[in-house]
Amino acid sequence: MEIILFSALLLSLVIPLLLLLRTRTSSNRRLPPGSLGFPVIGQSFSLLTALRTNTDHEWFEERIRKYGPISKLTLFGHPTVFLHGQAANKFIYTCDGNTLANKMPPSLSRILGKKIIVELNGEDHKRVRAAIVSFLRPEVLKTYVPKMDQETRNHLDVHWRGKREVQVMPVMKVLTFNVICSLVLGLEEGTIRDKLLSLFQEMTRGLLSVPINVPFTQFNRSLNASSRLKTIIMDLIRAKRSILEEQKASGHQDLITHLINAQNENPNLTSDDEIVDNVVGLMFGGYDATSSLIKQDGIVRNKAPGESLTWDDLTNMKYSWRVATEVLRLNPPFFGSFRKAIKDIEYNGYIIPKGWQVMWVSSMTHMDGNIFSDPSRFDPTRFEQQTTKPPYSFVAFGGGVRVCPGGEFAKMETLTMIHYLVTRFTWKLSLKENSFGRDPMPVFNQGLPVLVSPRKHYHSMT
Ligand code: HEM
Ligand SMILES: *[C@@H]1O[C@H](CO)[C@@H](O)[C@H](O)[C@H]1NC(C)=O
Ligand SMILES: *[C@@H]1O[C@H](CO)[C@@H](O)[C@H](O)[C@H]1NC(C)=O
Ligand SMILES: *[C@@H]1O[C@H](CO)[C@@H](O)[C@H](O)[C@H]1NC(C)=O
DSSP states (O other): OHHHHHHHHHHHHHHHHHHHHHHHHHHHHHSOSSOOOSTTTTTHHHHHHHHHTTOHHHHHHHHHHHHOSEEEEEETTEEEEEEOSHHHHHHHHHOOTTTEEEOOOHHHHHHHOTTSGGGOOHHHHHHHHHHHHHHHOHHHHHTTHHHHHHHHHHHHHHHTTTOSEEEHHHHHHHHHHHHHIIIIIOOOSSHHHHHHHHHHHHHHHTTTSOOOOSTTSHHHHHHHHHHHHHHHHHHHHHHHHHHHHHHOOOOOSSHHHHHHHHHHHOTTSOOHHHHHHHHHHHHHIIIIIHHHHHHTOHHHHHSOTTOEEOHHHHHHTTOSHHHHHHHHHHSOSOOOEEEEESSOEEETTEEEOTTOEEEEOGGGGGGOTTTSSSTTSOOGGGGTTGGGSOTTSOOTTOOGGGOOTTHHHHHHHHHHHHHHHHHHEEEEEOOSSOOEEESSSEEETTOOEEEEEEOTTOSOOO
Protein backbone atom coordinates (compact mmCIF):
# COMPACT_ATOMS: atom_id res chain seq x y z
CA MET A 1 0.00 0.00 0.00
CA GLU A 2 2.68 2.36 1.03
CA ILE A 3 4.71 1.47 -2.02
CA ILE A 4 1.76 2.18 -4.32
CA LEU A 5 1.21 5.55 -2.64
CA PHE A 6 4.87 6.36 -2.88
CA SER A 7 5.09 5.46 -6.57
CA ALA A 8 1.93 7.44 -7.28
CA LEU A 9 3.44 10.43 -5.54
CA LEU A 10 6.69 9.98 -7.39
CA LEU A 11 4.90 9.71 -10.71
CA SER A 12 2.80 12.78 -10.02
CA LEU A 13 5.99 14.71 -9.43
CA VAL A 14 8.04 13.21 -12.21
CA ILE A 15 5.53 13.32 -15.04
CA PRO A 16 5.04 17.10 -15.00
CA LEU A 17 8.80 17.48 -14.66
CA LEU A 18 9.36 15.28 -17.70
CA LEU A 19 6.71 17.16 -19.64
CA LEU A 20 8.32 20.44 -18.64
CA LEU A 21 11.72 19.23 -19.78
CA ARG A 22 10.25 18.04 -23.06
CA THR A 23 8.56 21.32 -23.86
CA ARG A 24 11.70 23.17 -22.75
CA THR A 25 13.97 21.26 -25.09
CA SER A 26 11.56 21.28 -28.00
CA SER A 27 11.06 25.05 -27.84
CA ASN A 28 14.72 25.53 -27.04
CA ARG A 29 15.64 23.96 -30.33
CA ARG A 30 13.83 26.73 -32.13
CA LEU A 31 14.91 29.59 -29.92
CA PRO A 32 17.66 31.79 -31.35
CA PRO A 33 21.25 31.06 -30.25
CA GLY A 34 22.89 32.88 -27.36
CA SER A 35 22.81 32.78 -23.59
CA LEU A 36 20.13 34.44 -21.46
CA GLY A 37 22.84 35.07 -18.87
CA PHE A 38 22.11 35.89 -15.27
CA PRO A 39 18.34 35.99 -14.52
CA VAL A 40 16.65 39.42 -14.84
CA ILE A 41 19.93 41.31 -15.24
CA GLY A 42 21.53 39.28 -18.03
CA GLN A 43 23.61 41.48 -20.30
CA SER A 44 22.04 44.83 -19.21
CA PHE A 45 25.08 46.25 -17.42
CA SER A 46 27.43 45.30 -20.18
CA LEU A 47 25.21 47.01 -22.80
CA LEU A 48 24.67 50.12 -20.65
CA THR A 49 28.43 50.45 -20.17
CA ALA A 50 28.99 50.10 -23.91
CA LEU A 51 26.36 52.78 -24.59
CA ARG A 52 27.90 55.17 -22.09
CA THR A 53 31.43 54.73 -23.40
CA ASN A 54 30.28 54.85 -27.00
CA THR A 55 31.47 51.34 -27.74
CA ASP A 56 27.96 50.08 -28.49
CA HIS A 57 28.86 49.59 -32.13
CA GLU A 58 31.67 47.20 -31.15
CA TRP A 59 29.35 45.52 -28.64
CA PHE A 60 26.76 44.81 -31.35
CA GLU A 61 29.42 43.72 -33.85
CA GLU A 62 30.88 41.28 -31.35
CA ARG A 63 27.45 39.81 -30.72
CA ILE A 64 26.69 39.47 -34.43
CA ARG A 65 30.09 37.85 -35.05
CA LYS A 66 29.41 35.35 -32.28
CA TYR A 67 25.78 34.40 -32.95
CA GLY A 68 24.78 35.85 -36.33
CA PRO A 69 21.98 38.32 -37.08
CA ILE A 70 19.52 36.79 -34.60
CA SER A 71 20.27 35.80 -31.02
CA LYS A 72 18.79 35.82 -27.54
CA LEU A 73 19.84 37.56 -24.33
CA THR A 74 18.32 39.20 -21.24
CA LEU A 75 17.97 42.98 -21.09
CA PHE A 76 16.34 45.15 -18.42
CA GLY A 77 14.47 42.27 -16.82
CA HIS A 78 13.13 40.69 -20.02
CA PRO A 79 14.24 37.78 -22.17
CA THR A 80 15.08 39.46 -25.45
CA VAL A 81 15.61 38.56 -29.08
CA PHE A 82 18.29 40.64 -30.75
CA LEU A 83 17.92 41.31 -34.48
CA HIS A 84 20.18 42.86 -37.07
CA GLY A 85 20.18 43.40 -40.82
CA GLN A 86 18.15 44.88 -43.63
CA ALA A 87 15.72 41.93 -43.58
CA ALA A 88 15.19 42.40 -39.84
CA ASN A 89 14.53 46.14 -40.33
CA LYS A 90 11.98 45.32 -43.00
CA PHE A 91 10.36 42.68 -40.81
CA ILE A 92 9.99 45.09 -37.86
CA TYR A 93 8.82 48.12 -39.83
CA THR A 94 6.20 46.15 -41.75
CA CYS A 95 4.96 44.08 -38.81
CA ASP A 96 1.48 44.96 -37.60
CA GLY A 97 0.68 46.08 -34.06
CA ASN A 98 -1.06 42.79 -33.23
CA THR A 99 2.22 40.93 -33.67
CA LEU A 100 4.81 43.37 -32.34
CA ALA A 101 3.82 46.12 -29.91
CA ASN A 102 5.81 49.13 -28.84
CA LYS A 103 7.27 48.80 -25.40
CA MET A 104 10.20 50.70 -24.01
CA PRO A 105 12.50 49.33 -21.33
CA PRO A 106 11.09 50.21 -17.87
CA SER A 107 13.68 52.88 -17.08
CA LEU A 108 12.59 54.86 -20.14
CA SER A 109 8.83 54.42 -19.84
CA ARG A 110 8.75 55.18 -16.13
CA ILE A 111 10.69 58.40 -16.56
CA LEU A 112 9.15 59.66 -19.80
CA GLY A 113 5.58 58.54 -19.08
CA LYS A 114 3.09 55.83 -19.99
CA LYS A 115 1.16 57.99 -22.45
CA ILE A 116 4.09 58.98 -24.60
CA ILE A 117 3.52 58.09 -28.26
CA VAL A 118 6.26 55.48 -28.37
CA GLU A 119 4.44 53.52 -25.64
CA LEU A 120 1.04 53.67 -27.34
CA ASN A 121 -0.36 51.03 -29.67
CA GLY A 122 -3.31 50.52 -32.01
CA GLU A 123 -6.04 53.17 -31.95
CA ASP A 124 -4.36 55.20 -29.22
CA HIS A 125 -1.19 55.42 -31.26
CA LYS A 126 -3.12 56.45 -34.41
CA ARG A 127 -4.99 59.18 -32.54
CA VAL A 128 -1.97 60.73 -30.80
CA ARG A 129 0.22 60.38 -33.87
CA ALA A 130 -2.36 62.21 -36.00
CA ALA A 131 -2.36 65.09 -33.50
CA ILE A 132 1.44 65.37 -33.50
CA VAL A 133 1.79 64.95 -37.26
CA SER A 134 -0.75 67.70 -37.91
CA PHE A 135 1.60 70.00 -36.03
CA LEU A 136 4.73 68.84 -37.90
CA ARG A 137 3.37 69.01 -41.48
CA PRO A 138 5.62 70.98 -43.87
CA GLU A 139 2.86 73.54 -44.58
CA VAL A 140 2.59 74.27 -40.87
CA LEU A 141 6.34 74.14 -40.31
CA LYS A 142 6.83 76.96 -42.80
CA THR A 143 4.96 79.29 -40.47
CA TYR A 144 7.49 78.60 -37.70
CA VAL A 145 10.50 79.82 -39.67
CA PRO A 146 10.42 83.40 -38.30
CA LYS A 147 10.29 82.16 -34.72
CA MET A 148 13.05 79.66 -35.29
CA ASP A 149 15.14 82.34 -36.95
CA GLN A 150 14.58 84.74 -34.06
CA GLU A 151 15.48 82.11 -31.46
CA THR A 152 18.69 81.28 -33.30
CA ARG A 153 19.78 84.89 -33.55
CA ASN A 154 18.98 85.65 -29.91
CA HIS A 155 20.89 82.61 -28.94
CA LEU A 156 23.99 83.59 -30.89
CA ASP A 157 23.85 87.04 -29.34
CA VAL A 158 23.79 85.63 -25.83
CA HIS A 159 26.07 82.62 -26.09
CA TRP A 160 28.47 83.33 -28.94
CA ARG A 161 28.98 87.02 -29.38
CA GLY A 162 32.04 88.46 -27.65
CA LYS A 163 33.28 85.01 -26.63
CA ARG A 164 36.64 83.63 -27.70
CA GLU A 165 35.91 79.98 -27.13
CA VAL A 166 32.53 78.31 -27.15
CA GLN A 167 31.66 74.80 -26.03
CA VAL A 168 29.50 74.01 -29.03
CA MET A 169 27.84 70.93 -27.66
CA PRO A 170 26.12 72.22 -24.51
CA VAL A 171 25.29 75.49 -26.23
CA MET A 172 23.66 73.72 -29.18
CA LYS A 173 21.61 71.65 -26.81
CA VAL A 174 20.33 74.78 -25.12
CA LEU A 175 19.40 76.25 -28.48
CA THR A 176 17.50 73.19 -29.68
CA PHE A 177 15.73 73.07 -26.33
CA ASN A 178 14.74 76.73 -26.62
CA VAL A 179 13.42 76.21 -30.13
CA ILE A 180 11.28 73.33 -28.88
CA CYS A 181 10.03 75.39 -25.91
CA SER A 182 9.12 78.22 -28.18
CA LEU A 183 7.37 76.13 -30.85
CA VAL A 184 5.87 73.35 -28.76
CA LEU A 185 5.05 75.14 -25.52
CA GLY A 186 4.82 78.69 -26.83
CA LEU A 187 7.15 79.57 -23.99
CA GLU A 188 9.46 82.53 -24.51
CA GLU A 189 12.74 83.27 -22.72
CA GLY A 190 12.59 83.57 -18.97
CA THR A 191 12.88 81.85 -15.64
CA ILE A 192 10.27 79.15 -16.36
CA ARG A 193 12.17 78.10 -19.46
CA ASP A 194 15.47 77.96 -17.56
CA LYS A 195 13.81 75.89 -14.86
CA LEU A 196 12.39 73.50 -17.46
CA LEU A 197 15.81 73.08 -19.04
CA SER A 198 17.52 72.11 -15.82
CA LEU A 199 14.72 69.69 -14.87
CA PHE A 200 14.81 68.21 -18.35
CA GLN A 201 18.56 67.69 -18.18
CA GLU A 202 18.28 66.03 -14.78
CA MET A 203 15.50 63.83 -16.13
CA THR A 204 17.41 62.61 -19.21
CA ARG A 205 20.44 61.67 -17.10
CA GLY A 206 18.48 58.72 -15.70
CA LEU A 207 17.24 57.29 -18.99
CA LEU A 208 20.15 54.89 -19.26
CA SER A 209 20.38 54.19 -15.56
CA VAL A 210 19.51 51.04 -13.68
CA PRO A 211 15.83 51.41 -12.71
CA ILE A 212 16.16 51.12 -8.95
CA ASN A 213 13.95 53.65 -7.21
CA VAL A 214 15.58 54.26 -3.84
CA PRO A 215 16.89 57.62 -2.59
CA PHE A 216 20.18 58.94 -3.98
CA THR A 217 20.08 56.89 -7.19
CA GLN A 218 20.12 58.71 -10.52
CA PHE A 219 16.87 56.94 -11.37
CA ASN A 220 15.19 58.42 -8.27
CA ARG A 221 16.47 61.93 -9.07
CA SER A 222 15.28 61.57 -12.67
CA LEU A 223 11.79 60.46 -11.61
CA ASN A 224 11.64 63.43 -9.29
CA ALA A 225 12.74 65.83 -12.05
CA SER A 226 10.26 64.27 -14.47
CA SER A 227 7.30 64.77 -12.15
CA ARG A 228 8.28 68.38 -11.41
CA LEU A 229 8.73 69.05 -15.13
CA LYS A 230 5.29 67.62 -15.83
CA THR A 231 3.67 69.72 -13.11
CA ILE A 232 5.00 72.87 -14.79
CA ILE A 233 3.77 71.74 -18.21
CA MET A 234 0.33 70.88 -16.79
CA ASP A 235 0.14 74.39 -15.27
CA LEU A 236 1.05 75.85 -18.66
CA ILE A 237 -1.75 73.90 -20.34
CA ARG A 238 -4.29 75.16 -17.80
CA ALA A 239 -3.09 78.74 -18.15
CA LYS A 240 -3.26 78.56 -21.93
CA ARG A 241 -6.72 77.05 -21.86
CA SER A 242 -8.14 79.80 -19.71
CA ILE A 243 -6.56 82.47 -21.91
CA LEU A 244 -7.99 80.78 -25.00
CA GLU A 245 -11.43 80.58 -23.39
CA GLU A 246 -11.42 84.28 -22.60
CA GLN A 247 -10.17 85.43 -25.96
CA LYS A 248 -11.88 82.75 -28.02
CA ALA A 249 -8.82 82.98 -30.24
CA SER A 250 -8.06 80.07 -32.52
CA GLY A 251 -4.34 80.59 -32.89
CA HIS A 252 -2.23 77.66 -33.98
CA GLN A 253 1.07 79.12 -32.84
CA ASP A 254 2.33 76.27 -30.68
CA LEU A 255 1.61 72.59 -30.18
CA ILE A 256 -0.26 73.05 -26.91
CA THR A 257 -2.61 75.67 -28.36
CA HIS A 258 -3.05 73.44 -31.38
CA LEU A 259 -4.03 70.46 -29.20
CA ILE A 260 -6.33 72.48 -26.92
CA ASN A 261 -8.18 73.74 -29.99
CA ALA A 262 -8.46 70.20 -31.27
CA GLN A 263 -9.81 69.10 -27.88
CA ASN A 264 -12.53 71.74 -28.10
CA GLU A 265 -13.70 70.21 -31.36
CA ASN A 266 -13.50 66.62 -30.08
CA PRO A 267 -12.88 66.10 -26.35
CA ASN A 268 -11.83 62.48 -26.96
CA LEU A 269 -8.90 63.44 -29.15
CA THR A 270 -6.16 63.89 -26.57
CA SER A 271 -6.30 64.05 -22.79
CA ASP A 272 -4.24 66.54 -20.80
CA ASP A 273 -2.07 63.69 -19.47
CA GLU A 274 -1.36 62.64 -23.03
CA ILE A 275 -0.42 66.19 -23.98
CA VAL A 276 1.98 66.44 -21.05
CA ASP A 277 3.74 63.13 -21.73
CA ASN A 278 4.04 63.84 -25.43
CA VAL A 279 5.37 67.33 -24.90
CA VAL A 280 8.13 65.73 -22.84
CA GLY A 281 8.58 63.20 -25.64
CA LEU A 282 8.91 65.93 -28.25
CA MET A 283 11.41 67.74 -26.07
CA PHE A 284 13.41 64.56 -26.02
CA GLY A 285 13.18 63.86 -29.77
CA GLY A 286 13.60 67.47 -30.76
CA TYR A 287 16.37 68.23 -28.34
CA ASP A 288 18.72 65.33 -28.04
CA ALA A 289 18.47 63.85 -31.49
CA THR A 290 18.61 67.15 -33.35
CA SER A 291 21.43 68.66 -31.34
CA SER A 292 23.51 65.56 -31.90
CA LEU A 293 23.05 66.11 -35.61
CA ILE A 294 24.08 69.75 -35.53
CA LYS A 295 27.29 69.36 -33.60
CA GLN A 296 28.47 66.45 -35.69
CA ASP A 297 28.15 68.01 -39.09
CA GLY A 298 30.56 66.86 -41.71
CA ILE A 299 32.62 70.01 -41.43
CA VAL A 300 34.01 68.89 -38.12
CA ARG A 301 35.10 65.60 -39.58
CA ASN A 302 36.85 67.05 -42.59
CA LYS A 303 38.78 69.73 -40.70
CA ALA A 304 42.10 69.46 -38.93
CA PRO A 305 42.14 71.03 -35.45
CA GLY A 306 42.81 74.76 -35.70
CA GLU A 307 41.74 75.04 -39.33
CA SER A 308 39.13 77.71 -40.10
CA LEU A 309 35.76 77.01 -41.50
CA THR A 310 34.58 79.19 -44.34
CA TRP A 311 31.39 79.61 -46.26
CA ASP A 312 33.30 78.25 -49.25
CA ASP A 313 33.81 75.01 -47.40
CA LEU A 314 30.12 74.67 -47.16
CA THR A 315 29.38 75.60 -50.72
CA ASN A 316 32.21 73.39 -51.96
CA MET A 317 30.80 70.59 -49.90
CA LYS A 318 27.40 71.57 -51.28
CA TYR A 319 26.17 71.57 -47.74
CA SER A 320 22.67 70.33 -47.77
CA TRP A 321 20.49 67.74 -46.24
CA ARG A 322 22.64 65.20 -48.03
CA VAL A 323 25.55 66.06 -45.75
CA ALA A 324 23.28 65.83 -42.75
CA THR A 325 21.99 62.51 -44.00
CA GLU A 326 25.53 61.21 -44.24
CA VAL A 327 26.15 62.46 -40.69
CA LEU A 328 23.07 60.55 -39.57
CA ARG A 329 24.29 57.46 -41.37
CA LEU A 330 27.60 57.53 -39.53
CA ASN A 331 26.26 58.75 -36.19
CA PRO A 332 22.59 57.81 -35.86
CA PRO A 333 21.21 59.30 -32.61
CA PHE A 334 19.21 56.09 -32.05
CA PHE A 335 21.05 52.80 -32.31
CA GLY A 336 17.76 50.94 -32.71
CA SER A 337 14.73 50.36 -30.60
CA PHE A 338 12.56 47.93 -28.69
CA ARG A 339 9.28 46.13 -29.31
CA LYS A 340 7.40 43.36 -27.55
CA ALA A 341 6.08 40.11 -29.10
CA ILE A 342 2.28 39.91 -28.67
CA LYS A 343 2.26 36.28 -29.81
CA ASP A 344 4.74 33.60 -30.80
CA ILE A 345 6.41 34.80 -33.97
CA GLU A 346 8.29 32.68 -36.48
CA TYR A 347 11.22 34.50 -37.94
CA ASN A 348 14.04 33.04 -40.02
CA GLY A 349 13.38 29.51 -38.74
CA TYR A 350 13.38 30.61 -35.11
CA ILE A 351 10.62 31.34 -32.62
CA ILE A 352 10.33 34.69 -30.90
CA PRO A 353 8.18 33.64 -27.92
CA LYS A 354 5.11 35.60 -26.86
CA GLY A 355 5.92 38.24 -24.23
CA TRP A 356 9.60 38.50 -25.14
CA GLN A 357 11.26 41.80 -25.83
CA VAL A 358 12.62 42.42 -29.32
CA MET A 359 15.60 44.70 -29.73
CA TRP A 360 16.83 45.50 -33.20
CA VAL A 361 19.91 47.52 -34.03
CA SER A 362 18.47 49.17 -37.14
CA SER A 363 21.38 51.47 -37.79
CA MET A 364 23.97 48.68 -38.00
CA THR A 365 22.95 48.39 -41.66
CA HIS A 366 24.51 51.84 -42.12
CA MET A 367 27.91 50.21 -41.72
CA ASP A 368 27.23 47.27 -44.03
CA GLY A 369 29.87 47.37 -46.76
CA ASN A 370 27.56 45.57 -49.19
CA ILE A 371 25.08 48.44 -48.99
CA PHE A 372 27.36 51.43 -48.36
CA SER A 373 30.75 50.87 -49.91
CA ASP A 374 33.70 51.84 -47.70
CA PRO A 375 31.18 52.45 -44.94
CA SER A 376 33.37 54.36 -42.46
CA ARG A 377 34.27 57.04 -45.01
CA PHE A 378 32.36 60.32 -44.76
CA ASP A 379 30.93 60.80 -48.24
CA PRO A 380 27.72 62.79 -48.75
CA THR A 381 27.74 62.04 -52.48
CA ARG A 382 26.62 58.51 -51.73
CA PHE A 383 23.14 59.93 -51.22
CA GLU A 384 23.04 61.57 -54.66
CA GLN A 385 21.45 58.52 -56.20
CA GLN A 386 18.97 57.79 -53.46
CA THR A 387 17.19 55.20 -55.57
CA THR A 388 20.18 52.87 -55.69
CA LYS A 389 19.98 52.28 -51.93
CA PRO A 390 17.91 49.25 -51.01
CA PRO A 391 14.86 49.99 -48.84
CA TYR A 392 15.23 49.62 -45.05
CA SER A 393 18.99 50.14 -45.20
CA PHE A 394 19.21 53.84 -44.26
CA VAL A 395 16.96 53.97 -41.21
CA ALA A 396 18.11 56.88 -39.03
CA PHE A 397 14.46 58.01 -38.93
CA GLY A 398 13.02 54.51 -38.56
CA GLY A 399 10.35 53.25 -40.96
CA GLY A 400 6.79 52.06 -41.46
CA VAL A 401 3.83 53.43 -39.49
CA ARG A 402 6.17 54.63 -36.77
CA VAL A 403 8.63 56.49 -38.97
CA CYS A 404 9.88 59.69 -37.29
CA PRO A 405 7.48 62.54 -38.06
CA GLY A 406 10.09 65.13 -37.00
CA GLY A 407 12.50 64.84 -39.94
CA GLU A 408 11.44 68.07 -41.64
CA PHE A 409 11.52 69.90 -38.35
CA ALA A 410 15.05 68.70 -37.66
CA LYS A 411 16.09 69.69 -41.17
CA MET A 412 14.74 73.19 -40.83
CA GLU A 413 16.37 73.70 -37.46
CA THR A 414 19.75 72.37 -38.54
CA LEU A 415 19.95 74.41 -41.72
CA THR A 416 18.89 77.63 -39.96
CA MET A 417 21.56 77.20 -37.35
CA ILE A 418 24.32 76.26 -39.76
CA HIS A 419 23.42 79.23 -41.91
CA TYR A 420 23.86 81.71 -39.08
CA LEU A 421 26.94 80.06 -37.67
CA VAL A 422 28.87 80.17 -40.90
CA THR A 423 27.70 83.55 -42.09
CA ARG A 424 28.27 85.33 -38.76
CA PHE A 425 31.37 83.67 -37.38
CA THR A 426 34.61 82.02 -38.34
CA TRP A 427 35.36 78.84 -36.47
CA LYS A 428 38.51 77.12 -35.35
CA LEU A 429 38.30 73.77 -33.69
CA SER A 430 40.34 73.66 -30.52
CA LEU A 431 39.58 70.05 -29.85
CA LYS A 432 42.56 67.94 -28.95
CA GLU A 433 41.02 64.55 -29.05
CA ASN A 434 37.83 63.69 -30.82
CA SER A 435 36.36 61.59 -28.06
CA PHE A 436 32.72 61.20 -27.34
CA GLY A 437 30.36 59.12 -25.24
CA ARG A 438 26.60 58.97 -24.72
CA ASP A 439 24.17 60.57 -22.30
CA PRO A 440 22.12 58.84 -23.90
CA MET A 441 22.75 60.57 -27.22
CA PRO A 442 26.31 60.90 -28.53
CA VAL A 443 28.18 63.68 -26.74
CA PHE A 444 31.67 65.06 -27.07
CA ASN A 445 33.32 64.59 -23.70
CA GLN A 446 35.04 67.96 -23.93
CA GLY A 447 31.91 69.69 -25.15
CA LEU A 448 33.44 70.27 -28.63
CA PRO A 449 35.28 73.54 -27.95
CA VAL A 450 35.73 75.91 -30.90
CA LEU A 451 37.43 79.29 -31.12
CA VAL A 452 35.04 81.81 -32.60
CA SER A 453 35.43 85.29 -33.92
CA PRO A 454 32.68 87.40 -35.43
CA ARG A 455 32.91 88.25 -39.10
CA LYS A 456 33.52 91.92 -40.02
CA HIS A 457 30.04 92.56 -41.28
CA TYR A 458 28.57 91.18 -38.10
CA HIS A 459 27.34 94.22 -36.17
CA SER A 460 24.01 93.42 -34.72
CA MET A 461 21.98 90.36 -35.24
CA THR A 462 18.76 91.50 -33.73
C1 HEM B 1 17.96 64.20 -36.38
C2 HEM B 1 16.88 64.19 -35.72
C3 HEM B 1 15.99 62.99 -35.44
C4 HEM B 1 16.22 61.64 -35.62
C5 HEM B 1 17.44 60.94 -36.18
C6 HEM B 1 15.01 60.94 -35.19
C7 HEM B 1 14.85 59.55 -35.23
C8 HEM B 1 13.67 58.87 -34.87
C9 HEM B 1 13.47 57.42 -34.97
C10 HEM B 1 14.52 56.40 -35.43
C11 HEM B 1 12.20 57.15 -34.57
C12 HEM B 1 11.50 55.76 -34.57
C13 HEM B 1 11.78 54.94 -33.33
C14 HEM B 1 11.14 53.54 -33.41
O1 HEM B 1 10.82 53.02 -34.50
O2 HEM B 1 10.97 52.93 -32.34
C15 HEM B 1 11.59 58.42 -34.20
C16 HEM B 1 10.31 58.56 -33.75
C17 HEM B 1 9.74 59.78 -33.42
N1 HEM B 1 10.32 61.05 -33.55
FE1 HEM B 1 12.18 61.46 -34.22
N2 HEM B 1 14.10 61.87 -34.76
C18 HEM B 1 14.65 63.14 -34.90
C19 HEM B 1 14.07 64.35 -34.61
C20 HEM B 1 12.78 64.51 -34.18
C21 HEM B 1 12.13 65.79 -33.95
C22 HEM B 1 12.77 67.16 -34.18
C23 HEM B 1 10.85 65.51 -33.53
C24 HEM B 1 9.74 66.45 -33.17
C25 HEM B 1 9.77 67.75 -33.13
C26 HEM B 1 10.70 64.05 -33.50
C27 HEM B 1 9.55 63.38 -33.12
C28 HEM B 1 9.40 61.99 -33.14
C29 HEM B 1 8.16 61.31 -32.71
C30 HEM B 1 6.88 61.98 -32.18
C31 HEM B 1 8.38 59.92 -32.89
C32 HEM B 1 7.40 58.77 -32.57
C33 HEM B 1 6.63 58.34 -33.78
C34 HEM B 1 5.69 57.15 -33.53
O3 HEM B 1 5.96 56.32 -32.64
O4 HEM B 1 4.67 57.04 -34.24
N3 HEM B 1 11.88 63.49 -33.91
N4 HEM B 1 12.51 59.44 -34.40
C1 LIG C 1 11.74 66.03 -5.34
O1 LIG C 1 12.81 66.28 -4.45
C2 LIG C 1 12.63 67.41 -3.64
C3 LIG C 1 13.91 67.67 -2.83
O2 LIG C 1 14.68 66.51 -2.70
C4 LIG C 1 11.43 67.20 -2.72
O3 LIG C 1 11.20 68.32 -1.87
C5 LIG C 1 10.20 66.97 -3.58
O4 LIG C 1 9.06 66.66 -2.78
C6 LIG C 1 10.42 65.83 -4.59
N1 LIG C 1 9.30 65.81 -5.51
C7 LIG C 1 8.73 64.69 -5.94
C8 LIG C 1 7.59 64.86 -6.87
O5 LIG C 1 9.08 63.58 -5.60
C1 LIG D 1 12.73 58.18 -4.32
O1 LIG D 1 12.86 57.10 -3.42
C2 LIG D 1 12.04 57.18 -2.24
C3 LIG D 1 12.32 55.97 -1.38
O2 LIG D 1 12.06 54.78 -2.07
C4 LIG D 1 10.58 57.26 -2.61
O3 LIG D 1 9.79 57.45 -1.46
C5 LIG D 1 10.36 58.45 -3.55
O4 LIG D 1 9.02 58.48 -3.98
C6 LIG D 1 11.28 58.32 -4.75
N1 LIG D 1 11.09 59.48 -5.62
C7 LIG D 1 10.39 59.44 -6.73
C8 LIG D 1 10.27 60.71 -7.47
O5 LIG D 1 9.86 58.40 -7.15
C1 LIG E 1 -16.24 60.45 -26.74
O1 LIG E 1 -16.21 59.24 -25.99
C2 LIG E 1 -17.47 58.93 -25.39
C3 LIG E 1 -17.25 57.73 -24.50
O2 LIG E 1 -16.32 56.84 -25.02
C4 LIG E 1 -18.51 58.70 -26.48
O3 LIG E 1 -19.76 58.40 -25.92
C5 LIG E 1 -18.62 59.97 -27.35
O4 LIG E 1 -19.51 59.77 -28.44
C6 LIG E 1 -17.26 60.39 -27.88
N1 LIG E 1 -17.36 61.69 -28.54
C7 LIG E 1 -16.87 61.96 -29.74
C8 LIG E 1 -17.08 63.35 -30.25
O5 LIG E 1 -16.26 61.14 -30.41
